[in-house]
Structures are given as C-alpha cells and as structure tokens.
Amino acid sequence: KVEWPSTTLLAENPTLPSSLDLAKEAPGKEMKQWPQGYPLRYMLKLYQRSADPHGHPRENRTIGAKMVRLIKPSASAMRLLRGPWHIQTLDFPLASNEVAYQLIRATVVYRHQLHLVHYHLSCHVEPWVPKCRTKHFPSKSGSAKPSSVSKAWREMNITHCIQQKLWNRKGRRVLRLRFMCQQQKGNETLELRWHGMTSLDVAFLLLYFNDTDESAQAKLLARGQEELTDRESPFLMRSVR
Amino acid sequence: QTCSIASDVPCPSQEQDRSVNNQCSLHPYKVSFHQLGWDHWIIAPRLYTPNYCKGICTGVLPYGLNSPNHAIIQSLVNELVNRSVPQLSCVPYKFLPMSILLIEANGSILYKEYEGMIAQSCTCR
Numbered sequence A: 001k002v003e004w005p006s007t008t009l010l011a012e013n014p015t016l017p018s019s020l021d022l023a024k025e026a027p028g029k030e031m032k033q034w035p036q037g038y039p040l041r042y043m044l045k046l047y048q049r050s051a052d053p054h055g056h057p058r059e060n061r062t063i064g065a066k067m068v069r070l071i072k073p074s075a076s077a078m079r080l081l082r083g084p085w086h087i088q089t090l091d092f093p094l095a096s097n098e099v100a101y102q103l104i105r106a107t108v109v110y111r112h113q114l115h116l117v118h119y120h121l122s123c124h125v126e127p128w129v130p131k132c133r134t135k136h137f138p139s140k141s142g143s144a145k146p147s148s149v150s151k152a153w154r155e156m157n158i159t160h161c162i163q164q165k166l167w168n169r170k171g172r173r174v175l176r177l178r179f180m181c182q183q184q185k186g187n188e189t190l191e192l193r194w195h196g197m198t199s200l201d202v203a204f205l206l207l208y209f210n211d212t213d214e215s216a217q218a219k220l221l222a223r224g225q226e227e228l229t230d231r232e233s234p235f236l237m238r239s240v241r
Numbered sequence B: 001q002t003c004s005i006a007s008d009v010p011c012p013s014q015e016q017d018r019s020v021n022n023q024c025s026l027h028p029y030k031v032s033f034h035q036l037g038w039d040h041w042i043i044a045p046r047l048y049t050p051n052y053c054k055g056i057c058t059g060v061l062p063y064g065l066n067s068p069n070h071a072i073i074q075s076l077v078n079e080l081v082n083r084s085v086p087q088l089s090c091v092p093y094k095f096l097p098m099s100i101l102l103i104e105a106n107g108s109i110l111y112k113e114y115e116g117m118i119a120q121s122c123t124c125r
Helices: A007-012 A021-025 A037-050 A159-165 A194-200 A213-231 B014-022 B069-080
Strands: A067-071 A075-080 A085-094 A101-111 A113-116 A119-127 A135-137 A153-157 A173-183 A203-211 B025-027 B042-044 B052-054 B090-103 B109-124
Touching (some): A021 B109, A037 B042, A037 B090, A037 B109, A085 A203, A101 A119, A101 A159, B025 B109, B069 B109
Antiparallel strands (some): A067 B109, A075 A085, A085 A173, A101 A153, A101 A203, A113 A119, A119 A173, A135 A153, B090 B109
16 A cells, blocks of 8 residues: 655654665765855756756756766865965865766856955966866857856866866876966055955866766666557457457 | 456446546645755755555556556456455556756755656556
C-alpha cells in the first residue's frame, strides 16, 4: 500500500537516504554561510532562464549543459606592486571528476571595475598557467547571444586552459588566477585592504558539464525500453479479430 | 469481452464497476523543501510536486496503465487461482526531470537537472 510519510516527521529528522542521487550534494546540518551577492544573483538568473517556477527544465533553454557549478575562490593573497597596480591571487579548488559527467565549458566571471570611496580601479584576470588560451565575452566578432553578465562584470572563457593543463591531473587540483587592478587616476597610491575586498566577490569560476557518452546512452536505453513497452500491445489486450 | 460468451469466465460485477473511480491513477501532490528539512541547502525551487500513484490494481486493468503481460497474468492468478500470489501495486511508470539550484558542502552553488524526480504516469505492476 502506498502511504505518504508524515511531513512533520521528516522535518524533525532531515536525514537523507544514501541511495538518493540528490543526497550526494547535501551538506551537513551545520551549514556554511548562505551565498550572497552577485554569484547568487547570477545563478538565480541562470536557473530562471533554464527552468520554470516548478523546476521543470524549459524546452527552449540555451544553457547547453545539464550541470553548472559556480566555484568561489578558497584563498587569496594580496600583493602591492610598484605604482598603481594591485594583485590578488585567487585559488579555485576543483573537485574530483564525476564519472557520469564531462566538462564542456569553463569561464571565469570577474569584476572589471571596482568603485571604492574616492578611487576607481580597472581590473582583469590572468591564468597563472603560461600559454593559456583565453577568450573574452562578448567576443569582438559580435556574438548574437546576449550577455548574461552585468556591466560591472566580465566573462572570460578558459575552457582550453582547464581542459589542456589541469583537468586530467591526478590528485588535488587548484586553478590559480591573478586578479590585477590598476588605479585609474590620481598619483597617490592606494593601499588597499584586501581582507575587506574578498567579501566583494571579485571573481568566480563557472564549470559547465554534460552527460558522458556512456551515461547518455544508458539513459537513452532506459527511455527506449519504456517506449518499447508503450508500443507493445499485450496479447490479452488486443482487440478480437 | 469473453465473459458474455464463455460461461466459465466471470463478468465484472456491479461492485467492480463502482470501484472504477478507485482505479490506479496519478494524484498531484505538492511539498515544500522546508517541509522536507532541505531548505538550508536547496535554493530553488521552493516547492516540489513529486505526485504519487494510488489506487487498486484488481479486476480488468485499463489499457492505458501500461502493465506488462506478466502483471496481467499475476493479477488473474491472484483472483482465479491462488490468493497468496500477491496483488499488483500501483506505482509510478514514467518520470519527469527537475532542475534544482543548491549549495554544496564546500560552499559552491550548483545548478543540476535530476532525472526521475516527478511521477508523470502510473502502472500496475
């Protein structure tokens, strides 16, 4: 018999069955700080573009991926160079590869303009890896795809960088970027206090994933078996000839 | 069809006709992630409509229930031959995916399409 469990009981004991696919992402009861700021707004907009309010994936979604992960830097160190340049080193830890998914795109979204009291900074990011091919959005060729990034932020494609230099490495993998800012005017060199700056969320990494060929084939096979059962008319149900 | 021709095949009784409304079917059901105790890590959506299947799986099974031949035969065995052979259960047949936005244990934000989240149709099996 199907009995729907009491919802109050579940709320008191929010343990998750280990067999639930969704449960693998669940953090512990002691939850870290709820995300805020532009990273959260970016992902909420991505969600609204890709799914309706009930969570059904939109048929005309253009995200091009089954899974998108936003990673914020885990550590940063500030260095003040001579003159008007300030450098922040950002480390993005990359979790181990999931067998069922393959990386199809990687971009970094960063603030290219910082407005502080009395000072304006112009910023860009550079991968720590030499000879790393990158591409900014929107491209100079004029892509028809509207940018999903607000004016104060820019998006840079680093797919080639990650796939060629980092993705297939074993062990702990960290993507290191340099966030470089220059004062736009004024001779006085500003000594920025980067400890407060990290809360501004200056950059984040986006990884886009799709099913691997094997997992996509397995899903197609499962759906095909269902369709075969639909088409198959049980002999007991056939109309009398 | 055969009950009116063959005398040894019982025809559906009036009682069975009245139970058509209790036949295995899909029932809408909505729950919030807050009720499940998951709202501390699921950002969107707020509400989840998994639906559920409920109803009896006895008597003449409607064609649209997509029951395989074995299920139909087991139902007949239960009714005509041996009551200890279990009756069929009304369970989900097809499912729809659902997109979820959540916070991972390391603080990353994840958008993911999960398969098999919403019951779309039912079957007796």
